[in-house]
Amino acid sequence: MVKISKEEVENIAKLSRISLTEEEKAKYQTELSSILEWVEKLNEVNTNGVQPTGQITGLFNILDSDEVEKCDISREEILKNAPEKKDGFIKVKKVLE
């Protein structure tokens, strides 16, 4: 029994913005299922009344002052890594057909 269906694999690939071949879908279906089955172990732990934690630092709301700081990196330097650019901007393909 696999834990997740092919449709679920297709859905999470879509959420992840990754296109998959049919072969990959089958492979990830098996692999992700076995990992999910293995982490089910956590159900053995009683977590009634436990507050979940997203981080363990004990720090609380570290805020930065709301001031504009000068950036040492030039626009040119930042743009040099962009695959497509035009007139000092990053260029993207059309969003709507």
Place this chain on the structure above:
Amino acid sequence: MKLNELDIVQAAEGLKKGEFSSVDLTQVCLEVIKKLNPEINAFITITEDLALNQAKESDARRKMGNSRGILDGIPVAIKDNIAVKDYPTTAASKILENYITVEDAFVIKKLKEAGAVILGKTNLDEFACGGSTETSYFETTKNPIDHSRVPGGSSGGSAAAVAADMCIYAIGSDTGGSIRQPASYCGIVGLKPTYGAVSRNGLFAMASSLDQIGPLTKTVEDAFIVLKELAKYDEKDSTSNKKGEETIQKIVDLKGVKGLKVGILKQGKVANVQAGIKNDLEKAVQKLKAAGAQVTELNLPILDYALAVYYILMPVEVSSNLGRYDGIKYGYSVALLRDATEGQASSKETVARNLEEVYFKTRAEGFGDEVKRRIMLGAYASSAGYFDQYYLKAQKVRAIIKKEIDDAFKKFDCLLLPTTPTTAFKISEKTKDPIMMYLEDIFTVPANIAGIPGISVPFGKEGNLPFGIQVLGPEFGEEKLLNVAKALEEADG
């Protein structure tokens, strides 16, 4: 002894006495790298020009009497998920193959201020996702002790570079054991500091609530020296903790273990731990007792769940952090590719016709298998309908683990475990079954889950293969941890 074989303390001594220059030391390391790297693949990029310039500057400073301290002029290797300005940072991924770094990571700024000589960028598992460097888009790094075996991972390149004496020390990152596990496999020291002690600014994020930068060194003393240089508060990292700088800068020297209470965790004695490692763990206990520590056994059954917690929380954070690699701002992109299928190289049809296709195809081609597996697992575990069952449940168990570990440190100064259940495995031995690979993290993951420091100290060997003993300390308890580690190092062999 050849110059490249020196540790930090020895190299600093030689430089101070004028026995050799930083340029001499750097050149020897570069020669060894050039000789060994084609076989070992510890480095993705060798930054020869940078290294030689820094070495010359260091020598000039020393001549003028302006030396900056113990790390001035000493060559270091940097894991290639840490930003070094003007050079590539690839994170061992195709998606960043041609990325040129625009700013130094915080730790690199600190190392440069200390006068470090940067030799190059070391190999890792792609985005630090793996325990063997086999998921690197580039070559797999080989274990310098046995070339048919992995060096461990994800900081495998850094560990191999130190073990093969291609550098004097190295910097790595540890999300679930990525400094300690390769240190164990390569027979060197690897330290993961307390979460928040070292800024993550400029570390290419894998799982932000777990990632921590630390040193890989030849001795415990060296790990302490580098830690002191790195543990500085950084306002640009909202999880940087002032307590880290305060406690670590206060440590003057390592005084031994007399009177320290060390707990030996039962998990280290379970059946699937290699026999030699179990035996040596017992030896380690005896040596610590002989050195004046009180050692008693401790059972923390909740730790058996740390790995499962990790393999839910980590992928969720990976799937979020790696969302930024979309083929638009930097890195590999299909946006410029023309469709050249069926021999029509001149076809004007672009591979991606719209923005969405750029995302989907760039990420499909740019990421490797393990990274995709983690991104999708994370997307699933945090998606509507499964969030409570997986992500929330794991966060609750994490809270329990954190509390029980903190409670244990009310009774103990340090805890002891093997670093890994086995010695280095063969290349491609565990690539077919992801869970087999994940199980290698079983003893290292708890420190990341609880945010506490951990260090692997080389202790014994099975055949010719080394392994480490791991010491865990309380939050910001680096001093205690280093003292126990030093005692183990002195007892080694």
